[in-house]
Amino acid sequence: MKSHIPASKRLSHSARQAVAEYNDELQAETFRRWVKLSAAILHTEFGFGHDRCATFLGKISELSGTDKKDEIFWQHIDRVVIDELKLDFEPENYNEVER
Numbered sequence: 426m427k428s429h430i431p432a433s434k435r436l437s438h439s440a441r442q443a444v445a446e447y448n449d450e451l452q453a454e455t456f457r458r459w460v461k462l463s464a465a466i467l468h469t470e471f472g473f474g475h476d477r478c479a480t481f482l483g484k485i486s487e488l489s490g491t492d493k494k495d496e497i498f499w500q501h502i503d504r505v506v507i508d509e510l511k512l513d514f515e516p517e518n519y520n521e522v523e524r
Contacts, residue, residue: 456489460482460485463481463485464478464481464482467481497519499517499519500517500519502517503516503517
């Protein structure tokens with residue numbers, strides 16, 4: 426009988442670290458692209474200029490690390506986005522949000 430060994434058990438520490446670094450870089454690139462897309466839309470659709478877009482970018486950067494420090498961060502965000510703004514988003518599964 427063949428057994429399945431998870432990749433995390435088969436990879437060396439340096440290989441796991443390389444995969445984690447690649448994943449972090451990919452996530453950072455994806456985040457950067459979505460923020461640039463948001464800034465472009467704020468400019469073209471809503472007339473945001475340099476200063477307002479720079480403020481937006483600063484606030485995004487400021488908040489992007491908060492989720493790791495605040496255990497109920499996504500509950501706050503869902504309250505604003507879903508409850509106050511009435512935007513059509515599914516609430517986070519707060520038990521499964523990465524910490």
